[in-house]
Amino acid sequence: MKALLGLFILMQIFIATNAQRVCGTEIYTQKLFAANPVIKNAWNNAEVQIASTTKAATGFAARDTAANEIIYIPLVIHIVYNKVIENISDAQIQSQLAALNNDYSYSNIDKINIPAAFASLAADTRIRFCLAQIDPQGKKTSGIVRKYTVKDYFSPEDGMKISAQGGDEAWDSKRYLNIWVCNMASRTLGYSSLPGGLANVDGVVIAYDVFGSGEHVRAPFNKGRTATHEIGHWLGLKHIWGDAICGTDLVEDTPTQQYYNYGSPTFPHVTNCSPNSNGDMFMNFMDFTNDGCMNMFTIGQKQRMRALFAKGNLRNSFLLSFACDSTLAQGSALPAVDTIAVLSNKPLPQNTxxxxxxxxxxxxxxxxxxxxxxxxxxxxxxxxxxxxxxxxxxxxxxxxxxxxxxxxxxxxxxxxxxxxxxxxxxxxxx
Ligand SMILES: [Zn+2]
Known part of the structure; x- marks a missing residue:
């Protein structure tokens, strides 16, 4: 089975074309598990916890955060750039924030494209995002950190999260969702750590040219859905096909599907493990379809994500993070520091x-x-x-x-x- 999974992952890499979504999360997770069996065990235990809480929240024996409570996640955006084009604008960051809040609140205008067979399963997750208003020292902040790096690009191995490797350190990952935006190697659009991983590298990474929406990001990944997808992983969601042929994502209301979908399939896409004639839920944010094709999380995925915030579970600390509320900050905001303006006695990068x-x-x-x-x-x-x-x-x-x-x-x-x-x-x- 392991060999089959490895082959499957390799197939994903080799089959991918430039216009096909590549998410590094599964490979990252398998590498992490191989290097840290303790984390693997912790995650497996967490899976049991999530599964039982999820069932509870869908009507078996409830325990969740307060019913309909909106959970606020403060974001800190680390722009780790080498070239000027990678130092994306505040407006581009705001467009990503808007896309996340639309997608997670089921306010995305393209939800009208959800096939009738699946529309009743679509959910407002009651999870919302803000740019952090308070930094770890209690001061006002823009929630954006800009840092020049000598690195041309990063592979999905956490270098962008560590100063000594040309990256920028995480803020307290118990209170902030750290998002690193940088130039990614090869065709990887992004990847995420999983709940319960190492605190200093906890967060998601998104390629600078697919972060945000509109004309500044590249089609067909120009609606901010790479971050929607990767944060889904950060919130404990698996790929909808379960990263195995006819695998499971441990969510009850997402139909089993043979494989991932990419591009913009036509409904219905039925395979030999589809439970019925509706086929794959390829418009789910956790498939690999284009940004313009994906438009929903399900009620089951919502419950799985929210279960992480339950008492004793892996993201529970966020219920005590108030970094979205600027009125609680002390002092004025400091501008983010670009280390692009380097000391005069050090060699300067070209054109930067x-x-x-x-x-x-x-x-x-x-x-x-x-x-x-x-x-x-x-x-x-x-x-x-x-x-x-x-x-x-x-x-x-x-x-x-x-x-x-x-x-x-x-x-x-x-x-x-x-x-x-x-x-x-x-x-x-x-
Ligand atoms: Zn993924």
């Missing part, structure tokens, strides 16, 4: 933006751009560590100098902004 030097400084800093960008008509602001803006001005020359002589010693964040685009760097005043 901002250079601020010297750093540390006693008097002031020079601001220059690498490559085709320049300072002209950009705004420069300097923030102290509690988020107060202590200087702001307009840049008019290609090379600029900002005097910091009247600022006291300490750490500052310098931000260069034009419209919604901005770069930031941390500066030490001596």
């Amino acid at each position: 933006g901002l250079k601020v030097y010297p750093n540390p400084t006693q008097a002031g800093v020079n601001i220059e751009y690498i490559g085709t960008l320049n300072n002209i008509s950009k705004t420069v602001s300097i923030f102290n560590v509690v988020g107060n803006c202590v200087y702001t001005g307009k840049l008019t020359k290609e090379k600029a100098y900002v005097n910091m002589a009247n600022l006291s010693k300490g750490i500052y964040i310098i931000q260069i902004k034009e419209g919604s685009n901005r770069l930031t760097a941390k500066i030490i005043k001596e």
Whole structure:
């Protein structure tokens, strides 16, 4: 059976074309289990717990979060970029947030495409997402971290989550869903850790060119469904075909299907393990179809996801995470720091933006751009560590100098902004 599963996974890799969805979660999970039998056992036990809770919630002997309680998940988006194009805009991030909330609340406009045979099974999960409003230190935040990396791309092996490997560290994964957005190797669109995995790498990873919706992301993965799918894994869902031929996803109301579907199939797609003439639920977010084809979670999937938040279960800590509520934050928001603005005495990457030097400084800093960008008509602001803006001005020359002589010693964040685009760097005043 194991050999069969391995063959199946290999088939997925080799059959995939550029326009076919590739999710790295199953391979990642199998590697993790092989390296950490303890996690495998913990997950198997959790499976029992989820299964029993799920049955309970669907009418056998209930235990869930409060009925219809909306569960809020604060997101922190780590933009780990090498090229300027990978440093996606705040608007692109907002489009992803909107897509997630539409999909998880069954407010997606394309739900009208769900075949009548399956429409009654579609669910509002009562799970919602926000960009974190409070950082782990209790301060206001945008929920977005931008970090330059020297890495051209990452494979689905967690390098983007570790500074020493060119990535950015997770925020407390008991309170935040960490999402890393970066350039992925080969055709992998994304992958997720599973509940109960290692805390420092807990979260999902999405390729920068399929994160969000609209014209800035590539078709046919341009409706934000890669994140919808991967967060489904983060919430304990399996692929709808159970990652085996005619396998099971441990959800009762998703029909058994022989294999994954891709592209945009026509209803009904019946195989020899379909339970009836309705065939596969290929429009489910946990299949491999195109973004424009998938449009639903089921009631059973909803219960399986929500079961994770029950008392004693693996995501229960999120019921005590209040990072979606900005009124509870202390102090002002600090701009996210791009380490693209590197120290002057280190080698600079090509065509990658901002250079601020010297750093540390006693008097002031020079601001220059690498490559085709320049300072002209950009705004420069300097923030102290509690988020107060202590200087702001307009840049008019290609090379600029900002005097910091009247600022006291300490750490500052310098931000260069034009419209919604901005770069930031941390500066030490001596
Ligand atoms: Zn997947």
